[in-house]
Amino acid sequence: MAAAMRVPPGIAPTRFNQVLGQWREVVGADWVFTSDADLDTYRDSYSPLYGEPTERRAAAVVAPASVEQVCEVMRIAYAASVPMYPISTGKNLTYGGSAPAYSGSVILDLKRMNRIIEVSERNAFALVEPGVSYFDLYRHIRERGLKLWIDCPDPGWGSLIGNSLDHGAGYTNAPYRDHFEAHCGMEVVLADGELLRTGMGAMSNAKTWQQFRYGMGPMIDGIFSQSNFGVVTKMGFWLMPEPQCALYLQAEATRYEDGIPFIDTLAQLSYQDLIGSQTHVESPIVGYPVRPDLAALRADQTESRIPALNEYAQRNNLPFWTAPFSLYGPEDVIRAKLGHIRSSFEQIPGARVRELALLRFPLSDEQINAAPDKPRCGIPNLSYFASRFAPGAPLFEGHIDFSPIVPLDGRTVLEAQRIFDSVCREHQIEPLGGRMLMYHLRSAALIYAIPVGRDAEANRRARAGFSKLMEVAAQHGWGEYRIHPAFMDKGVSFYNYNNGALHRFHERLKDAIDPRGILSAGRYGIWPRHLRNPK
Amino acid sequence: MKQLALLLALSFSMRVAADEMPTISWTWRAPGATSDPGKVEFERACSICHGAGPDRPGTSSLQIKYGGKLPALLEQRTDLTAEAVRFYIRNGIAMMPRFRKTELTDAQVDEIARYLSRKRPAAAR
Numbered sequence: 001m002a003a004a005m006r007v008p009p010g011i012a013p014t015r016f017n018q019v020l021g022q023w024r025e026v027v028g029a030d031w032v033f034t035s036d037a038d039l040d041t042y043r044d045s046y047s048p049l050y051g052e053p054t055e056r057r058a059a060a061v062v063a064p065a066s067v068e069q070v071c072e073v074m075r076i077a078y079a080a081s082v083p084m085y086p087i088s089t090g091k092n093l094t095y096g097g098s099a100p101a102y103s104g105s106v107i108l109d110l111k112r113m114n115r116i117i118e119v120s121e122r123n124a125f126a127l128v129e130p131g132v133s134y135f136d137l138y139r140h141i142r143e144r145g146l147k148l149w150i151d152c153p154d155p156g157w158g159s160l161i162g163n164s165l166d167h168g169a170g171y172t173n174a175p176y177r178d179h180f181e182a183h184c185g186m187e188v189v190l191a192d193g194e195l196l197r198t199g200m201g202a203m204s205n206a207k208t209w210q211q212f213r214y215g216m217g218p219m220i221d222g223i224f225s226q227s228n229f230g231v232v233t234k235m236g237f238w239l240m241p242e243p244q245c246a247l248y249l250q251a252e253a254t255r256y257e258d259g260i261p262f263i264d265t266l267a268q269l270s271y272q273d274l275i276g277s278q279t280h281v282e283s284p285i286v287g288y289p290v291r292p293d294l295a296a297l298r299a300d301q302t303e304s305r306i307p308a309l310n311e312y313a314q315r316n317n318l319p320f321w322t323a324p325f326s327l328y329g330p331e332d333v334i335r336a337k338l339g340h341i342r343s344s345f346e347q348i349p350g351a352r353v354r355e356l357a358l359l360r361f362p363l364s365d366e367q368i369n370a371a372p373d374k375p376r377c378g379i380p381n382l383s384y385f386a387s388r389f390a391p392g393a394p395l396f397e398g399h400i401d402f403s404p405i406v407p408l409d410g411r412t413v414l415e416a417q418r419i420f421d422s423v424c425r426e427h428q429i430e431p432l433g434g435r436m437l438m439y440h441l442r443s444a445a446l447i448y449a450i451p452v453g454r455d456a457e458a459n460r461r462a463r464a465g466f467s468k469l470m471e472v473a474a475q476h477g478w479g480e481y482r483i484h485p486a487f488m489d490k491g492v493s494f495y496n497y498n499n500g501a502l503h504r505f506h507e508r509l510k511d512a513i514d515p516r517g518i519l520s521a522g523r524y525g526i527w528p529r530h531l532r533n534p535k
Numbered sequence: 536m537k538q539l540a541l542l543l544a545l546s547f548s549m550r551v552a553a554d555e556m557p558t559i560s561w562t563w564r565a566p567g568a569t570s571d572p573g574k575v576e577f578e579r580a581c582s583i584c585h586g587a588g589p590d591r592p593g594t595s596s597l598q599i600k601y602g603g604k605l606p607a608l609l610e611q612r613t614d615l616t617a618e619a620v621r622f623y624i625r626n627g628i629a630m631m632p633r634f635r636k637t638e639l640t641d642a643q644v645d646e647i648a649r650y651l652s653r654k655r656p657a658a659a660r
Contacts, residue, residue: 038636040625043633045631046632089638090637098635112637374590381590386591396630398630
């Protein structure tokens with residue numbers, strides 16, 4: 001017996017059936033999904049609500065293959081007020097995956113829109129559709145022997161557009177590693193099916209769409225990131241020309257208290273553009289996973305623990321702090337920069353900068369396969385997930401990331417880490433990471449990957465800990481840069497200056513741009529009028 | 536872990552002899568370079584996780600799961616049924632998410648399933 005058709009909230013089943021029929025005429029019957037088996041593939045595999053009544057589930061899926069089809073699908077949805085939720089590759093795992101923020105939405109799956117429309121070697125940019133992954137663009141460039149790099153996040157299976165719109169980041173030089181910062185030009189379908197282009201793309205015969213962002217008049221690109229104001233169907237990205245060399249380096253410091261000047265030095269070197277790449281500060285002593293023989297010391301919140309931690313590091317011949325980074329360019333320029341970088345770190349007693357590897361480009365296939373820390377030279381891969389498996393460790397099923405932005409100064413970063421470590425311990429959650437990352441240009445992101453899975457009780461504990469971490473962060477004036485849909489309302493609630501004026505402005509925009517409120521209800525806390533309070 | 540990877544990179548050299556190189560299991564060669572469509576699909580969609588090499592999460596996971604009792608590399612397995620392969624692609628397991636029809640069509644899944652079950656004795660397929 002066929003299972004009952006799922007229907008979006010507020011839509012009559014007969015009307016929804018009509019809509020499904022209209023969509024089938026637009027995209028073909030094979031690309032409208034309504035069966036439980038098909039819809040199950042859209043569940044968020046890393047949902048902290050997995051298997052619970054509040055898990056966010058889709059009512060149906062429609063998968064267009066072109067922008068013309070997107071416009072038509074949206075016109076049909078708008079006429080019937082069907083809630084829609086666009087996804088690109090659906091691999092934003094940790095931050096929602098391919099599931100909607102509002103249960104009962106229809107997923108607008110853009111994965112079939114996977115055309116790489118243009119890659120310009122001369123002017124170092126690419127224009128792509130939402131279904132193009134970092135792997136796809138890398139292969140395209142590699143197959144053609146273009147002297148260009150991509151900048152990819154840890155997992156390479158995601159969408160350039162999707163990652164950029166959620167403010168994702170990677171590893172190579174600024175501005176390329178801040179993926180929204182590196183975009184130039186958008187094509188957007190509005191809720192009612194109208195098509196627009198931003199920047200120079202607003203000219204019908206534009207010749208510099210991917211070369212000049214601003215066009216003329218207000219620059220509106222930002223309102224389509226972390227929002228629900230439009231369906232982005234094309235985006236341009238600036239690419240880094242392939243450098244002659246990459247030198248992988250690691251700065252190290254030996255004592256807990258050195259963390260303060262260590263982070264401050266990294267920040268100053270980045271501000272001066274002597275270090276252009278991403279870097280992050282980790283610690284084998286106060287990072288994660290917690291070493292069993294350090295658990296008691298880590299729980300001690302008094303200053304007296306610090307000499308003991310320092311002594312442990314020294315006894316085990318471990319650096320207290322490490323920070324990998326990389327320099328790109330001609331080798332003589334890299335060496336000159338390295339001299340300045342070394343002398344800066346050597347102001348800290350015992351600190352040093354080690355050379356890990358020098359890579360010369362282009363790489364052969366064999367060299368690519370053997371290259372260490374691949375995202376640092378723009379090679380997409382999935383090694384990030386490999387680090388989640390260790391002999392004897394509990395089965396790792398998924399994670400949600402607590403990602404607060406804190407001031408980029410050493411004293412604050414160390415204090416924030418101590419505070420978050422304490423909350424994690426109180427809530428019996430053992431995150432991975434906890435490192436300080438310089439993803440974005442002028443701030444530190446502390447990222448704690450909190451395990452979630454199929455165990456409802458463990459998920460409940462993870463959610464409670466996650467909530468507490470957010471609250472503690474907000475008390476200090478630190479907000480998250482990105483968040484799972486289960487926590488979006490709470491996340492934006494802390495951005496409440498002047499009685500939430502910014503959020504109220506977002507709602508005014510929502511009402512004006514999408515008056516029927518059909519696009520991505522609830523994404524980043526922006527609800528259409530008919531769904532505001534209660535949530 | 537990233538730190539470990541970097542420490543391992545200390546021994547990294549661009550002049551490693553060719554026979555010391557790990558097997559290339561993720562390639563960007565044009566379709567048609569191999570005549571088996573199942574292998575093409577496997578390399579395109581699966582090998583980045585399930586190929587050979589230290590940074591392939593699927594292989595790392597199965598290495599730990601089976602402890603050497605079964606090959607960690609799916610291409611070396613002789614016990615996989617096409618049905619099991621189809622199931623795991625559409626349902627995921629552990630950290631492996633589900634794969635949708637827009638990522639892998641039923642026809643592509645069938646090719647991968649046939650390819651990975653090819654070594655299973657015919658009578659047991």
